[in-house]
Amino acid sequence: MSDEKKNGDFLDEVTSEEYKYGFVTDLESDQSPRGLSEDIIRFISKKKNEPDWLLEFRLKAYRHWLTLEEPDWALIHHPPIDYQDIIYFSAPKPKEKLKSLDEVDPELLDTFNKLGISLEEQKQLAGVAVDAVIDSVSVKTTFQDTLAKHDIIFCSFSEAVQNHPDLVKKYLGTVVPYTDNYFAALNSAVFSDGSFCFIPKGVRCPIELSTYFRINAANTGQFERTLLIAEEGGYVSYLEGCTAPQRDENQLHAAIVEIIVMDDAEVKYSTVQNWYPGNKEGKGGIYNFVTKRGLCKGKNSKISWTQVETGSAITWKYPSCVLLGDHSVGEFYSVAVTNNYQQADTGTKMIHLGKNTRSTIISKGISAGKSNNSYRGLVRVSKNADNARNYSQCDSLLLGDQCGAHTFPYIKTGNETSTVEHEATTSKISEDQLFYCQQRGIDMEKAIGLIVNGYAKQVLNKLPMEFAVEAKKLLEITLEGSVG
Amino acid sequence: MEKKIKTIYPLEEILFKHFGEHTDEWKKSDHPSVTALRHEAISYFEKHGFPNQKMEKWRSTNLTGVYEEPLEIFDRHVAFDKKLSDIFLCEVHGFNTQVISMLNGSFYSPENHEITITNEGVIVGSMASAFKKYPNLVEKYFGKISGYQDDGFKAVNAAFWRDGVFVYVPDGVEVKNTFQLIKILNQPNLMVNTRNLIVLGKNSRLTFLHCDDSVNHNTGLTNTVNEIVLHENAELELYKLQNLNDDSALLNQTYVHQDANSRLKVNVLTLNGGMVRNEITDQLNGQGAESQISGLYLMDKEQHIDNQIFVNHNVPNCNSSQLFKGIMDDEATGVFNGFIYVARDAQKTNAFQRNNNVLITSAAHIDTQPHLEIYADDVKCSHGATVGQLDNEGMFYLMQRGIPYSDARMLLLFAFADEVISKINIEALRISIEDMVKRRLRGELSICDRCVLHCSNPEQPIVFDIDISKI
Amino acid sequence: MLLNIKNLHVSIAGKEIIRGLNFSVNKGEIHAIMGPNGTGKSTLAAAITGREGYEITKGEIIFKGQVINDWSPDKRANEGVFLSFQYPIEIPGVSMTNFMRTALNARREYKELPPIPAGEFLKKMEEKKKLVEIHSKLTNRSVNEGFSGGEKKKNEIFQMALLEPELAILDETDSGLDIDALKVVANGVNQLKSDENAFIVITHYQRLLDYIVPDFVHVMYNGRIVKSGGKGLALELEERGYDWIKDQFDD
Known part of the structure; x- marks a missing residue:
């Protein structure tokens, strides 16, 4: 049997692999009219019953956004986005008046069950609290009581605005100002919901916190906003997952995540991103343009980003750490897989400002199909960042000869006592490794x-743990059978 | 959205004015293809102007200061009225070369020696003369490798160049002498645009040493475009030795086309200079081509170095390597931008890249961008970059053996630099360069014995107990 | 007959390495293949196991009555062909345990058996580890990563013990082994030997054959088997070297 033919079969299999979360839930939704204007922003703000200062924040961001141009420096290509053709607010409409705040539309429960996320606490993975966001609003946050015992605030962003306005006002836009970039300005103008988390001084959050994002309605953009604060000595491990239905048109997802970590506190932020990637001809899929940044404000603070990126037609995302506090630590661990016509331009920024700050970057890119x-x-x-240390390792693996793998590190060093090391390799799977496995009876796939x-x-x-198993499966599904 | 109004810098105005005043006169002596190119280039420049920091290739180099300078566009022919040895004082000792001289952007030689051809058919001489004497040969290559469409300085060069060096080595000829081009500016406030073309025929070989030197403290801007063509199985060793004063700006763009099995070896040694930028674009267009580009930069005071290296693997089975090392002292700033591109079908590519930097002071700054863009899967590509200090263990080891701190440090700095220097194949040149680097590291500004830069402190005693060369 | 090779010709990148080789193995036999460097011993192992780039230009490899020339390497493995590699490759990030369980289950799936229960698998691992005196920690590490030369070879025999092949080919298993490791490896092989399986031992030296006693010894030269005999042939080769063979069979 010729190997080329064999490889061809595998690639066929891979491209025919179905996206498992592509179903649409028939939910009636409450939507804003298409397009973007100051009126739309007022509409969103009013829907959410927001205080004036927040509306002002949105409007300032919007006015700034109007002066910006979409960035073009990433190695991605897409037709121009018509920002007036997007529905900026969409909320599932409750079918009937629900009896209590805790009650959730059964359709929604069913949707999340299908996604493998149970919103009923007793059926959940032990020790994971979930905030479920569908389109523009949070529909349910579990384990609120458990968390309240520890004075941890974990709720939807909208609730935080209502119940903890001072905290939101104090921190919103302090790590990612609306002037930061084009998509950050857009998000700041139109963000709808997301998660808010506050870990008080000295509290180690006993359970994993998790937000599950789902785009359901057509023609909508999702613009969620997450704000995470860990006070002195606090600790939390936070996970997010994302999926969307299979649709022919591209949908925009432009989120912002801000993290603030004080002295001796630590936040571990993990993402398994599996937005709909488009079909095998590259039609449809989510444009995932996200700004994530954490500020290690205190001494000995630590932020660790871990991401497994398998979805989205286009990913444009650079979870970053600003290492301001002395002895603070930033970490970025990433696996990005692209197949078919997917495009990913992702990485991180480590900004060393404080003394004795350390950062580690481990990035593993895997390209297959015709992806980049x-x-x-x-x-x-x-x-002033005396004794700063960075180690970066960026490896790329190519599966097939129609894809691309690229590495664009930028290193700027202005301190003579610092040490920065960057290593990168690009290769394909070694034929010797494949043969070794095959000789032991393991087939190519x-x-x-x-x-x-x-x-x-x-x-x-x-x-x-729970996510690692999920991620491994996802990796295999995304790549099943592809070979170079 | 309102359009930003484009700033017109003084130097741009001077250039436009100069072009308007001289274009008719140039036309009389220019080859028609050159005239056409000048006009295309100037209209590109009118539209785009000088590069700015919003451009990826220029993000870490700010030349606004230079754009503000009211420099004179020097494009006159310099009459040969002084002996070579009176002007060109720099030399590398004990090393026989065939010297080619350029003064203020003009080929410098007696009238009837502007261009020569040897018995073997090797042509060396002034670019302007070459266009007159061998129009077909020159026109075949001129401007084809570099283009002018993507960079303001390249466009300015295409529009304003008046002279440069042309070298042609016919098929099968291995040139024994090393050619040494010495370029000097000896008048204040000049901008010179020079253009060099080196063509190596099949199976030919050449070693070329390209020196940019200063002989005084004048401000100057040199904007050079080099085009190099290596035909099948040709081999070029190219050494660039850059030793300019602190007020000089040197922009060097080199474009290389490599046919099958050709071999390119470049070594860029930047020992001094106010602002030095080396952009090298190497197109590997024939299978089996090999490219080895290395460089060393030793910067201090407020000097700025910018090395931009682009190696494009356009076909399968080529090898390339890049090694750049730098030591940054005082408030010096530096940029390394290495780029490896592997085209869709360029399988079996081996490409390596490394950039190592040592920062001596907290005011020194380095940006390094080792980039890979890869579209073929059966490749071995890797890159590495480091910024750091000298090896602590190494320091301790040396000091434990009784070597004082300052000497140990210098030994290690030299050892750091030597990885690049040791790639120089010509022994006499390597020894000279080693010497220059050692003295550079000792803080002596002097490079060449008789160079003006040394005059500020000619009798500086050598207070260095250890002979590094014996270690 | 377990393995029957008829008039085999194998080329690598158009260069013929094996040039008309005939060879057969029955169950319960141990065959040693010896010969100078570059005579095609490892090429033969690669051809039997189906390695890419080894083109069979003529002849047949028949395993358990079926011509396997065109079979993929994993199908041959699952039918019972095992190769102990001369240079076992490292697979970073893949633990030995995970690797062996995947391999074992692939075989069970091929034989339409359900996957092996975790407990049973671990028990089996422990049992086989003892056989080759493998350190417990080794199986927690990635496949061959950071293993010493001896550990890599022991690991090959350990895998063989787990997979229980019908035909095992040991390609230069003795190279790079000290005498203690050699004994361990040989001991493993001897314990696994039965009437239902067969071994092909490729080696340079007679040393290994002191511990794994062959029923037949073959000498390969220039891509063919030029001499066959009993155990005594190996001793003769040890004593006289290969030159007399070369003199006799040089083309």
Whole structure:
């Protein structure tokens, strides 16, 4: 049997692999008219019963956004986005008056059950609290009582605005100002919901917190906003997951995540991103343009980003750490897989400002099909960041000869006592490894899965247990059978 | 949205004015293809102007200061009225080369020696003369490798160049002498645009040493475009030795086309200079081509170095490597932008890239961007970059053996630099460069014995107990 | 007959390495293949196991009555062909345990058996580890990663013990082994030997054959088996070297 033919079969299999979360739930929704204007922003703000200062914040962001142009520096290509053709607010409409605040539309429960996320606490994975966001609103946050015992606030962003306005006002836009970039300005103008989390001084959150994002309605954009604050000595591990129905048109997802970590506090933020990637011809899929940034404000503070990116037609995302506090630590662990016509331009920024700050970057890119996968990262050591240390390792794996793997690190160093090291390799799966596995009776497809998982292990190990298993499966499904 | 009004810098105005005043006169002596190119280039420049920091290739180099300078566009022919040895004082000792001289952007030689051809058919001489004497040969290559469409300085060069060096080595000829091009500016406030073309025929070989030197403290801007064509199985060793004063700006763009099995070896040694930028674009267009580009930069005071290296693997089975090392002292700033591109079908590519930097002071700054863009799967590509200090263990080891701190540090700095220097194949040149680097590291500004830069402190005693060369 | 090779010709990148080789193995036999460097011993192992790039230009490899020339490497493995590699490759990030369970289950799936229960698998692992005196921690590490030369070879025999092949090919298993490791490896092989399986031991030296006693010894030269005999042939080769063979059979 000729190997080319064999490979061809595998690629066929891979491209025919179905996206498992592509169903649509028939939910009646309460939507804003299409398009974007100051009126739409007022409409969103009013719907959410927001205080004036927040409306002002939105309007300032919107006015700033109007002066900006979409960035074009990433290695991604897409037709122009018509920002007036998007529905900026969509909320599932309750079918009947629900009896209590805790009650959720059964259709919605069913949707999340199908996604493998149970919103009924007793059926859940032990020790994971979930905030479920569908389209523009949060529909349910579980384990509220458990968390309240520890004075932890974990709720939807909208609730936080109502119940903890001072905290929101104090921190909103302090890490990602609306002037930061085009999509950050857009999000600041139109964000609808998201999660809010506050870990008080000295509290180690006993359970994993998790937000599950789901886009359901057609023609809508999702613009959620997450704000996470860990006070002195606090700790939390936070997970997010994302899926969307299979649709022919592209949908925009432009989120912001802000994290503030004080002295001796730690936040671990894990993402398994599986938005609809488009079909095998590259039609449809989510444009995932996200700004995530954490500020290590206090001494000995730590932020660790772990991401497994398998979905989205286009990913444009650079979870970053600003290491302001002395001895603070930033970490970025990433596995990004692209197949078919997917495009990913993802990486991180590590900004060393404080003394003795440390950062680690481990990025594993895997490209298959006709996709393009880029690592783009910045390590900046400022003049005063004495003894700053960075180690970066960016590996790319190519499966097939029609894809691309790119590495664009930027290193800017202005302190003579700092040490920055960057290493990168690009390769394909070694034929010797494949033969070794095959000689032990493991077929080509399984062998690739095994080797790729081994390749990504360094990152997968950083995920909380339940997610790691999920991520491994996802990796195998996304790549099943593809080979170079 | 309101359009931003484009700033017109003084130097741009000077250029436009100069072009308007001289274009008719140039036309009389220019080859028609050159005239056409000048006009295309100037209209590109009118539209785009000088590069700015919003451009990816220029994000870390700010030349606004230079754009503000009222420089004179020097494009006159310099009459040969002084002996070479009176002007060109720089030399590398004990090393026989065939010297080619350029003064203020003009080929400098007696009238009837502007261009020569050897018995073997090797042509060396002034670019302007070459266009007159061998129009077909020159026109075949001129401007084809570099283009002018993507960079303001390249466009300015295409529009304003008046002279440069042309070298042609016919098929099968291995040139024994090393050609040494010495370029000097000896008048204040000049901008010179020079253009060099080196063509190596099949199975030919050439070693070329390209020196940019200053002989005084004048401000100057040199904007050079080099085009290099290596036909099948040709081999070029190219050494660039850059040793300019602190007020000089040097922009060097080199474009290389490599046919099958050709071999390119470039070594860029930047020892001094106010602002030095080396952009090298190497197109590997024939299978089996090999490219080895290395560089060393030792910057201090407020000097700025910018190395931009682009290696494009356009076909399968080529090898390339890039090694750049730098030591940054005082308030010096530096940029390394290395780029490896592997085209869709360029299978079996081996490409390596490394950039290592040592920062000596907290005011020194380095940006390094080792980039890979890869579209073929059966490739071995890797890159690495480091910024750091000298190896602590190494320091301890040396000091434990009784070597004082300052000497140990210098030994290690030299060892750091030597990885690049040791790639110089010509022994006499390597020894000279080693010497220059050692003295550079000792803080002596002097490079060449008789260079003006040394005059500020000619009798500086050498207070260095250890002979590094014996270690 | 377990393995029957008829008039085999194998080329690598158009260069013929094996040039008309005939060879057969019955169950319960141990065959040693010896010969100078570059005579095609490892090529033969690669051809039997179906390695890419080894083109069979003529002849047949028949395993358990079926011509396997065109079979994929994993199908041959699952039918019972095992190769102990001369240079076992490292697979970073893939633990030995995971690797072996995947391999074992692939075989069970091929034989239409359900996957092995975790407990049973671990028990089996422990049992086989003892056989080759493998350190417990080794199986928690990634496949061959950071293993010493001896550990890699022991690991090959350990895998063989787990997979229980019908035909095991040991390609230069003795190279790079000290005498203690050699004994361990040989001991493993001897314990696994039965009337239902067969071994092909490829080696340079007679040393290994002191511990794994062959029923037949073959000498390969220039891509063919030029001499066959009993155990005594190996001793003769040890004593006289290969030159007399070369003199006799040089083309």
